Amino acid sequence: MEELLDITPGSVSVLGLMNDREHRVRLLVDRDVLEGDYIGCHPCINTSSLRIRQKDMWGKKLFRRWSTNRSL
Numbered sequence: 001m002e003e004l005l006d007i008t009p010g011s012v013s014v015l016g017l018m019n020d021r022e023h024r025v026r027l028l029v030d031r032d033v034l035e036g037d038y039i040g041c042h043p044c045i046n047t048s049s050l051r052i053r054q055k056d057m058w059g060k061k062l063f064r065r066w067s068t069n070r071s072l
Helices: 014-019 052-060
Strands: 036-041 050-053
Touching: 014 036, 036 052, 050 052
Parallel strands: none
Antiparallel strands: 036 050
16 A cells, blocks of 8 residues: 555555556445445545545546546
């Protein structure tokens, strides 16, 4: 995690993908997670949490390149 996403164990977050400039990590998300209005994640540190609208998270091109679900 530290090598690929530059985050410490326990702080893993979908937002850590921004640090993967070489696109070595593939993001997989359970369908059940995508059915809610919001997603919760750490801001790359585990001392706080964020609540982000699904459309704001997945609608951005940023996360499309790590997704195996081409329907995003």
